[in-house]
Amino acid sequence: MLSLKEYFENALSAEDYKAQMQVNKEEMQQIYDQFEAPEDQRIDEVKKRKLRVIAISEDWCGDAMMNNAILLKFAEKADMEVRFVLRDSHLDLIDQYLTNGTSRSIPIYVFIDENFEEQAVWGPRAEEVQAFIEDSRKDLPSKEDPSFEAKSKEKYQLAHDKFLSSPEFWNGVYYSMLNRLTK
Template sequence: MTLNEWFAKGITPEAYIENMSQHKENLQHVYEQFNLPDDARLEVAGNSPRVIVLTEDWCGDAMVNVPILLHIAEKTNMDVSMLLRDSNLELMDQYLTNGKSRSIPIFIFIDEDGNEVATWGPRASEVQARVDALFSKLPAKDAPDYGEKWKETLSSLTQIFREDENVWDEVYESIMKTLMK
């Protein structure tokens, strides 16, 4: 399928959010609390850009990245089409992280002709550094308390993504840097 066909296959952000069963409140919280910078430069490269979002509602990264993208899309009149990763592996497998991982979200920016203009995801590099630091504190996987510590770490990460405005700003800057190329 072409990227235009993938775009047409997707659903609206509103339909995606309405059908969320996990992280819905967290995503809505980030959306409601995040504000684009007053001096936001929202010129976007390419002609009439659109974006395909590969995501799943259980994903903490999507919970923080998608609402920031939606703000950018609203201000630039960018159409957004949401595709669930697990139902669209043929497309997902073309956008693997480090050539092997189905990490999400992935934002595929396309022009009006369906040509890829840019891709972004699954995390801003500054956010990745924070995540790496947090997970580096986990005990070895065979440690008796690994499962408990893993859950605690995920809970901490969700809270950081939900509340830390610096994370939101880093995501915004990273997406915009990609779009300005």
């Protein structure tokens, strides 16, 4: 298994990650272009820590589409270099950061210091985004129900559209990351 230093050094730059994207590329860029990172003095505290980020992601993921755009703005404010590791090619890494101990949910952001030591982990969702997803999926039929697949796709589309058009979610993601790094 690779060290966090090796993962970081072998990971894709933000530009290389965007260049290889096949899905959600324009949407991620749209969010990035529309999002204005809020002014908050705590970002100076983060900046002083000289952190870097390993972003475990995939382009097909709607959460990654939104969160990666916000992460890139956050990283600009905090002078952090972001490198991307593709989850599906690095299961050994994502398996160290399972959501609820079982799920390979993404994105996961591993914040590391100058010595490549883990300082914080964030992901896959901000609290208000998680609450929205849980609420929107409450009325899904059981997986055995013949309509489950179609209804599930509707819910994914609803989330995708909300992620593209909700500055309140974007701010929630930004502040969730900031809170994680300044608590």
